[in-house]
Amino acid sequence: MKLKIALLPGDGIGPEVTAQAVSCLQAVEETFGHEFIFASASVGAVAIAETGDPLPEDTLALCKRSDAVLFGAIGDPKFDNNPDSKVRPEQGLLKLRKELGLFSNIRPVKVFPTLIGNSPLRREIVEHTDFVIYRELTGGIYFGEKTLSPDGTSASDLCLYTEDEISRIAHLAFKAAKNRRKKLTLVDKANVLESSRLWRRVVTKIAESYPEVALNTLFVDNAAMQLILNPGQFDVILTENMFGDILSDEGSVIGGSIGLLPSASVGERYSMFEPIHGSYPQATGKNIANPLASILSAAMLLEHFGLREEADAVSKAVDRSLREGIVTPDLDPKSKYGTDDVGHFVATHI
Amino acid sequence: MKLKIALLPGDGIGPEVTAQAVSCLQAVEETFGHEFIFASASVGAVAIAETGDPLPEDTLALCKRSDAVLFGAIGDPKFDNNPDSKVRPEQGLLKLRKELGLFSNIRPVKVFPTLIGNSPLRREIVEHTDFVIYRELTGGIYFGEKTLSPDGTSASDLCLYTEDEISRIAHLAFKAAKNRRKKLTLVDKANVLESSRLWRRVVTKIAESYPEVALNTLFVDNAAMQLILNPGQFDVILTENMFGDILSDEGSVIGGSIGLLPSASVGERYSMFEPIHGSYPQATGKNIANPLASILSAAMLLEHFGLREEADAVSKAVDRSLREGIVTPDLDPKSKYGTDDVGHFVATHI
Ligand SMILES: CC(C)[C@H](C(=O)O)[C@@H](O)C(=O)O
Numbered sequence A, B: 001m002k003l004k005i006a007l008l009p010g011d012g013i014g015p016e017v018t019a020q021a022v023s024c025l026q027a028v029e030e031t032f033g034h035e036f037i038f039a040s041a042s043v044g045a046v047a048i049a050e051t052g053d054p055l056p057e058d059t060l061a062l063c064k065r066s067d068a069v070l071f072g073a074i075g076d077p078k079f080d081n082n083p084d085s086k087v088r089p090e091q092g093l094l095k096l097r098k099e100l101g102l103f104s105n106i107r108p109v110k111v112f113p114t115l116i117g118n119s120p121l122r123r124e125i126v127e128h129t130d131f132v133i134y135r136e137l138t139g140g141i142y143f144g145e146k147t148l149s150p151d152g153t154s155a156s157d158l159c160l161y162t163e164d165e166i167s168r169i170a171h172l173a174f175k176a177a178k179n180r181r182k183k184l185t186l187v188d189k190a191n192v193l194e195s196s197r198l199w200r201r202v203v204t205k206i207a208e209s210y211p212e213v214a215l216n217t218l219f220v221d222n223a224a225m226q227l228i229l230n231p232g233q234f235d236v237i238l239t240e241n242m243f244g245d246i247l248s249d250e251g252s253v254i255g256g257s258i259g260l261l262p263s264a265s266v267g268e269r270y271s272m273f274e275p276i277h278g279s280y281p282q283a284t285g286k287n288i289a290n291p292l293a294s295i296l297s298a299a300m301l302l303e304h305f306g307l308r309e310e311a312d313a314v315s316k317a318v319d320r321s322l323r324e325g326i327v328t329p330d331l332d333p334k335s336k337y338g339t340d341d342v343g344h345f346v347a348t349h350i
């Protein structure tokens, strides 16, 4: 297969981990006889420094002519502490999601047996965790109208959803549940929000077309508790943008390391793959960042294009690095291995 | 001291636990020589059944002539599964908060040494947890304009905040921090939301008047992770309504039992005290509901009116019931004690 892959390494540790994912993809290329054509472009704080724009025209154009995007990380503390700066790195990511129509963010959360001891949760609670979150990514309060009164004393954000926006991601989530343990949990706040009541109506209706999948619903506050009390109860979680942001980050730490979690953002036409972790500025350039989440994001990319055997080969090589302790210091403080050692180990075992 | 206390037991286990809180308050009355005048009224699903209204006029009027409200619980699964029902129990609670101007919801989270083993988190993670959440309670997306398009295919909720709404609760939170470990964490999503950027500006400005308090900020997704990874880092958390709903429920389970956590909702003039837990319909009428959160809410009521010694006496009696194992089955599955036994034990040890 021939694939054009746009690389958007972004900020902080983004470039370091993306480089390792690329060498793993190159190993797949060789071993399985594919052709992957890589091209890089800048995004985020790095792009602001270069061009003043967190998502330069050229970057967007590159993504649109590619089959998939491999994304690193975005964000710089210099902007976080200044709510008034007009240009922010995150705008680049949000615009990219919107422009590429990436309406569905998919985050699998599972526990790696060798890492259970790293989880903040007790072993018996977290042991059987294996779920995936479908987070709506291009609607809701993230993209609704924003206002700031002229005198600066009041501000607002609108959370708006349409039936179509809900229905397209709901279908993806139900299909995923059908291929998994056949359980879908809709998370909303239907006891308070009108938009949540729309989600509930639309999703309940769609459920009729998937009789083999059991639908249940949880209020978001309860879901935030259940994720910690009994994460094993979940199979597929479906939710709107803001709730998905919060719950997927909460979910990401229960497995023991956020440094291992990949994600996919997909739409009708484009798709983007990115580690859950952020730009982790403190670690930048130190060769200590964990590349496994980025490598597993590359595996999700392969899977997305039907290259299942190839994706498996990557996952197995990652499992092996965990089993043999070829990991970065975040997973084992005594480890002497760097970002590049781990990437190299995985690439050579594909 | 003479205090008029309105009792709103509400739904599910609300009446059972409130009854025990009342007997503890009566014990305080006797022991310390105060006069508490109790009057009850209905709210929630119970009130809908009686009058069609989740917050009948009489109930609101009673609250307004009282010095404080002791609230039980609200909610009935019959309404949750029907997003289209026009009247819902929760509306009663939301209207009550708004009508009484209860803009600040205060939820202390701490770990009871005897219950650490019940926490889903590992002991060393949760051990030093002792924080309090200040959640804004009468603004934001809960109370903003809601729309549903005539054809029912789109719906919206508006999240609006004004400087005044932010500033009044911020002052309460800073004062609390001053009397505690002098650290305040503002949780927002200032990298995406205009209303969050207003929170950040207003709170940062107010911080100048509290030079002894250290202010830091966290994005809500990161806060949801930090609460599990390292809850000991928090002292006072300040946040808006929706984020506070999610984070305070998440926070409530880390201590080992939500059945122990009280809350206070205060405004300029009125105040209301209520357990964190909900109406727990499955347990209704079985004499197994844990009354301690309601009893500790009564202690917060006493403290609110400056009756510190009295509040301490209640807390100490609760600690004693935990130490001696006079607890309901949620805390100890082998326990033979019922709701009334636990309430009686605490009341007689005040
Ligand atoms: C960087 C930020 C805008 C983004 C979001 O909130 O969506 C991030 O937290 C994420 O979850 O990908």
Ligand SMILES: CC(C)[C@H](C(=O)O)[C@@H](O)C(=O)O
Binding pocket: A191, A192, A221, B074, B075, B090, B093, B094, B245
């Ligand atoms: C019942 C519901 C409306 C309420 C809320 O969301 O505020 C509850 O979850 C709470 O936190 O008190």
